Amino acid sequence: MDRIAIIGGHALNGEIPISGAKNSAIKLMAAALLTDAPVRLTNMPRLADTRFLARLLRRLGAEVTETDGPEGPETLLHTPEIVSAFASYDLVRQMRASFNVLGPLIAREGHAKVSLPGGCSIGARPVDLHLKALEALGAHIDLNEGYVYAQAPRGLIGAHIRFPFVSVGATEHTLMAAVLAKGETVIENAACEPEIVDLAECLIAMGAKIEGAGTPTLHVQGVGKLNGATHAVTPDRIEAGTFAVAAAMAGGKVRLTHMRPAHISALLDKLRASGVSATVGETTVDIHRGPDRLQATPITTDPYPGFATDLQAQFMALMTLAEGESVIRETVFENRFMHAPELARLGAEIEVHGGEARVRGVEGLKGAPVMATDLRASVSLVIAGLAARGETVVHRVYHLDRGFERLEAKLSACGAEIRRLKGEEDAA
Numbered sequence: 001m002d003r004i005a006i007i008g009g010h011a012l013n014g015e016i017p018i019s020g021a022k023n024s025a026i027k028l029m030a031a032a033l034l035t036d037a038p039v040r041l042t043n044m045p046r047l048a049d050t051r052f053l054a055r056l057l058r059r060l061g062a063e064v065t066e067t068d069g070p071e072g073p074e075t076l077l078h079t080p081e082i083v084s085a086f087a088s089y090d091l092v093r094q095m096r097a098s099f100n101v102l103g104p105l106i107a108r109e110g111h112a113k114v115s116l117p118g119g120c121s122i123g124a125r126p127v128d129l130h131l132k133a134l135e136a137l138g139a140h141i142d143l144n145e146g147y148v149y150a151q152a153p154r155g156l157i158g159a160h161i162r163f164p165f166v167s168v169g170a171t172e173h174t175l176m177a178a179v180l181a182k183g184e185t186v187i188e189n190a191a192c193e194p195e196i197v198d199l200a201e202c203l204i205a206m207g208a209k210i211e212g213a214g215t216p217t218l219h220v221q222g223v224g225k226l227n228g229a230t231h232a233v234t235p236d237r238i239e240a241g242t243f244a245v246a247a248a249m250a251g252g253k254v255r256l257t258h259m260r261p262a263h264i265s266a267l268l269d270k271l272r273a274s275g276v277s278a279t280v281g282e283t284t285v286d287i288h289r290g291p292d293r294l295q296a297t298p299i300t301t302d303p304y305p306g307f308a309t310d311l312q313a314q315f316m317a318l319m320t321l322a323e324g325e326s327v328i329r330e331t332v333f334e335n336r337f338m339h340a341p342e343l344a345r346l347g348a349e350i351e352v353h354g355g356e357a358r359v360r361g362v363e364g365l366k367g368a369p370v371m372a373t374d375l376r377a378s379v380s381l382v383i384a385g386l387a388a389r390g391e392t393v394v395h396r397v398y399h400l401d402r403g404f405e406r407l408e409a410k411l412s413a414c415g416a417e418i419r420r421l422k423g424e425e426d427a428a
């Protein structure tokens, strides 16, 4: 298993281009199953997760071609027919977003057998809202031996769905199913994340009729068939936020480019409150941290436009060096502090009680071997390593490869001393 080694203490200076969003790209790829015409996605990130989903989509009947277009990496998806409506446990277990093929398969084929994803390291992550919404749209759902057996032989029918709480995945899933359902679907208490807007824009380009994306109420008028389309994946707000925090942690001046600053407003407000300068342009953000010590700043994660749970670990890493005590509340997932004991290995002082972590800032961190159990937790350790004295070695780099494109290259271009150590098994 590869590892990443960082020698801390180098300020970051330079420009970092932001890639297309992983969490958008994988839903857009699933949405391409809804049509027999080609869907061209531009600004595609090249990640382990997109490669993995491409493998699953090929098994379902999609031709997936990756090319380098005039505007960067592209993926062409074309599914003339669904050759199998089955996603095995093995596939869904390895990447839970594979579960999102369920809705498009039912909508296009009238049936599907897809494994339940099970829990994961950040929480139980049930899919009850997804299944209830699909049932409301007329799908008959049976759960048996860990699989969802779904049937809608006469097609899905529009419905009024009100989610009891906000779920990004359930909103996306319902949207993908509703676009081909007969009549109108109203989704209330929908997630407002930029990835929902991106999915809706792509579906609209494919001929879907959707209003209200980015607000809590979505109106969908079902259409009989969708066309092909070309769509540019929205920039990755979590990648942008991660590099913003990295620059704040290491010090220096970094310009993030090819991004949408409004998507990380909640983070930028907190960075400013902690003493970091963040200057917003149209598609850029300049992050500058001077010599003054950072100030402890509390955060509470929330659905968009609140502070993103996917940036919580990174902000916690930053707060380990701030003056005073920061209270970090995680409200989206129940078990998302697995990075805290690893940060402690670098010398951080963090106490976790349920959904709340108290971080008492220390004067400095010291490099150590660390490992993490999920993508964002792993990158928080890289960020901490940038400021720690000596060498930090982050194990289980495959988590990072799932969601960060050319992480080491982007950081070393700005002056970080970071390199990948190939192979060699780490003790589990």
Ligand code: EPZ
Pocket: 023, 024, 097, 123, 124, 125, 126, 127, 128, 129, 130, 131, 166, 167, 168, 169, 170, 309, 310, 332, 333, 334, 375, 376, 403
């Ligand atoms: C998406 O997960 C993202 N994943 C997550 O990013 C992100 O952290 C999360 O949204 C919140 O922003 C992808 O887009 C692939 P939810 P998702 O449904 O859709 C509970 C990363 O690191 N819930 O909004 O699964 C759930 O357990 C990942 O890139 C139910 O109870 O998140 C959680 O507590 C990690 N029943 C809360 O809702 C359901 O049916 C919000 O989850 C669905 C969700």
